Amino acid sequence: MNVKEIKAPRVAYGETLVALGEETHSIVVLDADLAHATTTNLFGEKFPERFFNMGIAEQNLMGVASGLSLAGFVPFASTFAIFGSGRAFEQVRNTICYPKLNVKIGVTHAGVTVGEDGGSHQAIEDISLMRSIPNMTVVVPADAVETAKAVRAAAAYDGPVYLRIARPPAPVFIGEDSEFVIGKANVLREGKDICLCAAGLMVFKAMEAAEVLQASGIEATVVNFHTIKPIDKQLLLELAQKIDKMITVEEHSVIGGLGSAVAEVLSECRLATVKRIGVEDKFGQSGTPDQLLEAYGLTSANIVATAKAMLT
Amino acid sequence: MEPIEQEDLVKLNQAIRRDIVQMIGIAKSGHPGGSLSCVEILSVLYFRIMNIDPKNPKGEARDRFILSKGHAAPALYSVLAHRGFFPMEELLTLRKFGSRLQGHPDMKKTPGIDASTGSLGQGLSISVGLALGSRLSGKGYQVYTLVGDGEIQEGQFWEASMAAAHYKLSKLTLVLDYNGLQIDGKNEEVMSFGNIRNKLESFGFEVFEVDGHSLEQLEAAFKSTVKDRPKCIIAHTHKGQGVSFMKDQVGWHGKAPNDEEVARALSELEGF
Numbered sequence: 001m002n003v004k005e006i007k008a009p010r011v012a013y014g015e016t017l018v019a020l021g022e023e024t025h026s027i028v029v030l031d032a033d034l035a036h037a038t039t040t041n042l043f044g045e046k047f048p049e050r051f052f053n054m055g056i057a058e059q060n061l062m063g064v065a066s067g068l069s070l071a072g073f074v075p076f077a078s079t080f081a082i083f084g085s086g087r088a089f090e091q092v093r094n095t096i097c098y099p100k101l102n103v104k105i106g107v108t109h110a111g112v113t114v115g116e117d118g119g120s121h122q123a124i125e126d127i128s129l130m131r132s133i134p135n136m137t138v139v140v141p142a143d144a145v146e147t148a149k150a151v152r153a154a155a156a157y158d159g160p161v162y163l164r165i166a167r168p169p170a171p172v173f174i175g176e177d178s179e180f181v182i183g184k185a186n187v188l189r190e191g192k193d194i195c196l197c198a199a200g201l202m203v204f205k206a207m208e209a210a211e212v213l214q215a216s217g218i219e220a221t222v223v224n225f226h227t228i229k230p231i232d233k234q235l236l237l238e239l240a241q242k243i244d245k246m247i248t249v250e251e252h253s254v255i256g257g258l259g260s261a262v263a264e265v266l267s268e269c270r271l272a273t274v275k276r277i278g279v280e281d282k283f284g285q286s287g288t289p290d291q292l293l294e295a296y297g298l299t300s301a302n303i304v305a306t307a308k309a310m311l312t
Numbered sequence: 313m314e315p316i317e318q319e320d321l322v323k324l325n326q327a328i329r330r331d332i333v334q335m336i337g338i339a340k341s342g343h344p345g346g347s348l349s350c351v352e353i354l355s356v357l358y359f360r361i362m363n364i365d366p367k368n369p370k371g372e373a374r375d376r377f378i379l380s381k382g383h384a385a386p387a388l389y390s391v392l393a394h395r396g397f398f399p400m401e402e403l404l405t406l407r408k409f410g411s412r413l414q415g416h417p418d419m420k421k422t423p424g425i426d427a428s429t430g431s432l433g434q435g436l437s438i439s440v441g442l443a444l445g446s447r448l449s450g451k452g453y454q455v456y457t458l459v460g461d462g463e464i465q466e467g468q469f470w471e472a473s474m475a476a477a478h479y480k481l482s483k484l485t486l487v488l489d490y491n492g493l494q495i496d497g498k499n500e501e502v503m504s505f506g507n508i509r510n511k512l513e514s515f516g517f518e519v520f521e522v523d524g525h526s527l528e529q530l531e532a533a534f535k536s537t538v539k540d541r542p543k544c545i546i547a548h549t550h551k552g553q554g555v556s557f558m559k560d561q562v563g564w565h566g567k568a569p570n571d572e573e574v575a576r577a578l579s580e581l582e583g584f
Contacts, residue, residue, distance in 0.1 A: 028448070052444060052479070060437045060471035067441015070427060071449060072372065075441075091434060091468070099419050099428040 001207050003171040010108040012144035013165050014039025016151040017076060017106075021047045027155065028073045030054055032061045037167075038078040038108045058083045062091035062105075069101040074155055077103060081110035081164055085126035096160050097135045104154045105130075106163045110140075111251030112279065112296055113168045113201060113289035122284030122292075128256020130162040131229045137182060138229040140164045140250075140258075142203035143172045146226060149180035157182055166201050166251075168289045173204055174224075185232035191219030194307050195243045195272075197236075199225045199258045202249040202277075202298060209303035218311060231261040240271035245310045247275045251298055254278040275306055316359045321527055324359070324394060325351050329554040330581045331390035331403055337574035339407035342415070345551040345564040346460060347387040349491040349524070353547055354391045356530045357456055366396035369423045373451045376426045376442050380435020381460035381489060382416035383566070389413050389422070397424035433466025435459060436486060440472050443481040443542075458487045462494030465503050470515065476542040477516020484542040485534065486517065489524065491551040493562045509546060517544035524549035556580060 020027045021043055028050045035041040035053060044051035052068075054061040058079055065077035077084070084107040085092070096103045107126070114122045130138050139161060141150040147165055154161040161182075178186060188203070189210055198206035203224045210220040221243060225232065240246070246266070248259035259276030266272050279296050293299055316324070328351050336342035358364070362375040379388050386406060393400045398412070405411035412421045416430025427438045439457040446453045463469065476484050488508070496502045505511065513519050518538040522529035524547025533545045551565070552558030555577040558569075569577060 049448065054471075054475055055478075057468075057471035057474070059434075059468040060440070060475055063434050063437020063468065063472065064441035064444065064475060066427070067438040067443070068445050068448075069441070070376075070438065071442050071445020073445055073448070090431060091437075094428070094431040095434050095438060 001173050001211070003173050005172050006169045007144040007172050008169045009141060009144050009147040009166045010039050012147040013106055013108065013151060014042035016148040017043040018046050020152065020155055021050065026072065026074045028052065028068055028075045030061055030065050030075055030077045032056060032058050032079045032083065034079055037080070038106070040078045058088040059091045062088045063095050065103045066095045066101050069103050075103055076106045078106045078108070080121065081107040081123035081126045082121055085123060085129045085162070089129055093133050097133045100135045100159050102158055104161045104163060106151070106165065108165045109167045110164045111166065111200065112284045112292040112298070113166055113251060114284070115168065115289045115292065116286050118286040119283035124253045124279045124284060125256065126164065127228055127252050127258070128260070131256065131261065135160055136229065137161045137227070138164070139182065139227050140199040141226055142200060142224055143170055143174050145172050145176060146174040146180065150226065153180055153182050164200065170201055171204050173207065180226065183227050183230045183232060185227065185235050186224045187221065188224050189220065189222040191221045192243065193219045193311060195221040195223065195239050195246045196249060196303060196307070197223045197225055197246060197258065197262055198249040199228060200251050202251055205298065205300045206249050206303060208300035209307065212300060212304045213307055216308070218307065220307065225258055228258050228261055231265060233265050236262060236265045237269060240266055240269060244272045246272050247277060247303060247306055247310070249277045249298070249303055252278050254280055273310070275310060277303060277306060318527060321355060321359060325355055326554070326581050328355060328387065328390045328394065330578055332386045333555065333569060333574055333577040333581070335386045335390070335403050335406040336568045337571065338404050340568050341407060342386055342568055343383040343566045344558060344569065345493065345561070346381060346489065346491065347384045348553045348555060348558065349549040349551045350384050350387055350458060350489045351553070352525050352527055352530055353458060353487055353489065354387055356527055356534065358391045358395050360531055361534045362456070363453070366424065369397060373453055375454040375456065378427045378435045378439045378455070378457045379417055379429055380457055381432070381463060382430030385413070385415065385417050388417065392422070392424040398422070432460070432463035433468040436469055436472035436476070439484055440475045440479070440481060443476070443484040444479060446483050452483065454483050454485065456485045456487065458489060461488060461490045461492065461499050462502070464488070464505070473512070473515040473517070480540045481542045482538050482540055486542060486544045488544065488546045489549055490546050491549045493551045493560070493565065495565050497562055512544045512546070517542050519544045519546060521546045521548070525553055554581060
């Protein structure tokens, strides 16, 4: 694995919005008093006339984004994952997804790596909520480079997209030249013994785990499921033909996220056993991101242990 | 716009009321009370005020109308049909499986519907976005939103009101269909508003108060100009207006008339 730098995915979000804003006048950005945290302030400073702060009012945020989309613009509505998916759930469902409006919901501060703010602010059920809405696409980029690709792909896609972006600085390991197509997962590493399906910051952990497993003589495939919905069903079925043991890894509840999506597909073919690694139906808490990842089992060591247990 | 004489508009309103009663009667479900209360508001907008073209329902520079109180869809469908957006015969398919006329407005199915609505308290937010878009695009179209009185109990309505004033959206007109009743009873018994005019003014609207069944008063209020702030028209109306046994009766919020009641209502509306 080639780690080029350490960078927060959310910074790549703000930077890419600025780049898109320069390329096309149809891009508008909205926030709900979190512009410095989501980094949409970068866009606001550059294009003040196309930046709309809605104040601490996420329900209105989603409705106003819908209106701007009806006026022909491509709005990116930003806030924290907990508010974008939870506080405004029904607005996202009825005002954005029901009429399939071209609104992008770019949320940061997802999962337990929110850290010190604690469980009230750590969305661990947002993928599940967003995935259940018809017409919604759910994208979870793995690092800063992939975040930039995901933002561009979302802007080019016609319809609602939920972009779930991580807060903390994290290793950048996805290649600048790697392909990013919504709905097509990327195989990062091939191995015959076990398949690790990961999303978001957990892709890097899965790659680390694969290296450790290799030292024990276990060959692991690692797949980056940057799109949770639509899930890459074709790739999953192809993989399951070759490898009958799979582990899903995500910084999200084991209920309703990537693990569920994978299990839903594979339960119809009975080709593989699926183990889900994620937050075990618990709320988060205060701590450093690394302490919390450790406490909730979101580590390469836990992936290694789970893989070894499945293979013995 | 096709000109329509005042006298014809009065007749048209009676025809719209007949449509509402018949549509809901045949559908055997729907909301007659709040549909009948907003007939004049809708007909004045669609026949006197709005810049729209039924032959080009998606024209980018057209004025927009958002029915935030989406359960009044029968009234809007009738107005759209009379205005030429789709055939009159289609009205009787309301709420039927496969119909373009859904129980609540669906912009993907019905020509002339500018936004899908129905979940209360959300329409003003959409309108704020459209009014921002009107200004940013330089197209300058007007955006009209009709809200029910009950639905302003939703917090989102006040979030949107703040935003409309903050962004000085003078192209935005909010119309409040103030009939005083909601499903569970009178507004003041279910959840009282206090002084609604003061609240709306303090949130930054330029407020006009009119008899919501007076074509002249509605037209004058729509045509009055405001500067640097959104407009609000408080339209005092009667739920079930035009049908004696439905008027001001909370029980007719969401109940369909049976055949006998449809006949009685139609005979009252014929005699106008």
